[in-house]
Amino acid sequence: MTIDVQKSQSPKDKPLDPGALGFGKIFTDHMLLIDYNEGRGWHSARIVPYGPLSLDPATCSFHYGQLIFEGLKAYRTAQGKVVMFRPAQNMKRLNISAKRMCIPQIDEEFALKAIAELVKVEAGWIPDAPGTSLYIRPFIMGTQPFLGVQASESYTFCVILSPSGAYYKGGLARIYVEDNYVRAVRGGTGFAKCAGNYGACLNSQVEAQAQGYAQVLWLDGVERKYIEEVGAMNIFFVIDGQVVTPELSGTILPGITRDSVLEMLRSWEVPAAERKISIQEVSDAYKSGKLQEVFGAGTAAVISPIGELKWGEQIMDIGGGKVGPISQKLYDNLTGIQTCRLPDPFGWVYAVEG
Numbered sequence: 001m002t003i004d005v006q007k008s009q010s011p012k013d014k015p016l017d018p019g020a021l022g023f024g025k026i027f028t029d030h031m032l033l034i035d036y037n038e039g040r041g042w043h044s045a046r047i048v049p050y051g052p053l054s055l056d057p058a059t060c061s062f063h064y065g066q067l068i069f070e071g072l073k074a075y076r077t078a079q080g081k082v083v084m085f086r087p088a089q090n091m092k093r094l095n096i097s098a099k100r101m102c103i104p105q106i107d108e109e110f111a112l113k114a115i116a117e118l119v120k121v122e123a124g125w126i127p128d129a130p131g132t133s134l135y136i137r138p139f140i141m142g143t144q145p146f147l148g149v150q151a152s153e154s155y156t157f158c159v160i161l162s163p164s165g166a167y168y169k170g171g172l173a174r175i176y177v178e179d180n181y182v183r184a185v186r187g188g189t190g191f192a193k194c195a196g197n198y199g200a201c202l203n204s205q206v207e208a209q210a211q212g213y214a215q216v217l218w219l220d221g222v223e224r225k226y227i228e229e230v231g232a233m234n235i236f237f238v239i240d241g242q243v244v245t246p247e248l249s250g251t252i253l254p255g256i257t258r259d260s261v262l263e264m265l266r267s268w269e270v271p272a273a274e275r276k277i278s279i280q281e282v283s284d285a286y287k288s289g290k291l292q293e294v295f296g297a298g299t300a301a302v303i304s305p306i307g308e309l310k311w312g313e314q315i316m317d318i319g320g321g322k323v324g325p326i327s328q329k330l331y332d333n334l335t336g337i338q339t340c341r342l343p344d345p346f347g348w349v350y351a352v353e354g
């Protein structure tokens with residue numbers, strides 16, 4: 001398949017102030033589209049001017065949510081090169097999500113090549129101030145205009161790009177432990193990046209934010225006892241010098257940042273365990289003074305240090321308002337590798353040619 005490129009005739013002004021970028025608010029001049037039809041497969045890959053999609057109101061994904069997405073970043077290095085961080089992992093996960101949602105598999109290598117092509121076209125949009133990047137949002141939706149509940153016969157793969165600043169505005173995050181609603185259940189879609197997972201989280205998030213908390217920490221869907229993840233991030237605890245993160249059990253999104261954190265910790269010979277961890281265990285560790293650091297890990301925020309957990313009536317103040325040494329070291333090393341300021345012993349950096 002070749003990629004057709006149709007250049008925009010009316011490019012937008014690029015934002016000048018990297019401090020005002022925010023996250024996911026500004027979009028570039030072009031987008032990538034690839035169509036799928038039953039019997040024909042994926043076809044008509046094209047880079048076209050960014051703009052609204054025209055879809056029939058009966059389009060199945062509006063009604064039944066057959067829609068998956070990914071999130072990754074491109075960076076401009078100090079040497080002026082353009083790189084992406086572990087993008088093949090995102091393509092692999094996209095196909096895992098696709099399988100769960102009855103969406104046809106996409107050719108991972110071709111999809112990555114097409115994304116790299118789009119990033120090349122939009123290279124002028126990649127900010128280079130510290131903490132900034134070009135956020136890449138691929139998604140696939142069912143497009144058949146049909147109200148019967150069934151897998152769509154047609155799909156569109158779309159990729160949009162958004163120059164972005166830091167996801168959270170400094171400081172330590174305050175997190176609300178949700179002990180009523182749940183995000184995912186065994187056998188459900190927790191491991192897939194499907195749109196519906198996020199819609200179902202919003203009422204808890206709104207409630208937490210009304211109380212001054214940034215995000216919700218989810219507990220398991222059966223006993224509401226074991227920790228799962230926080231917002232759109234995986235979570236890590238440092239207890240008595242040991243790093244602990246919930247094991248991948250099918251209800252948690254297998255984060256690429258999570259995987260990178262674990263690999264880095266192991267390379268530094270810092271003990272790191274993937275296992276079940278209950279909120280009671282965290283509370284006990286807090287009470288005995290052994291809870292040293294808590295942080296979230298995900299593409300958007302990279303490492304997000306957590307300074308407070310609220311579980312029912314209990315408030316846990318973590319780290320005395322300071323970013324812990326493991327959180328800081330992980331942030332520095334991950335962002336260093338991502339922007340080629342540090343060597344890449346893991347082979348995580350993907351160079352966008354051109």
Ligand SMILES: *Cc1c(COP(=O)(O)O)cnc(C)c1O
Pocket residue numbers: 071193229231232233234253254255256257258297298299300
């Ligand atoms: C995307 C996502 C993550 C983080 O995954 P990364 O690959 O590290 O960006 C964690 N949890 C949820 C629910 C997510 O959607």
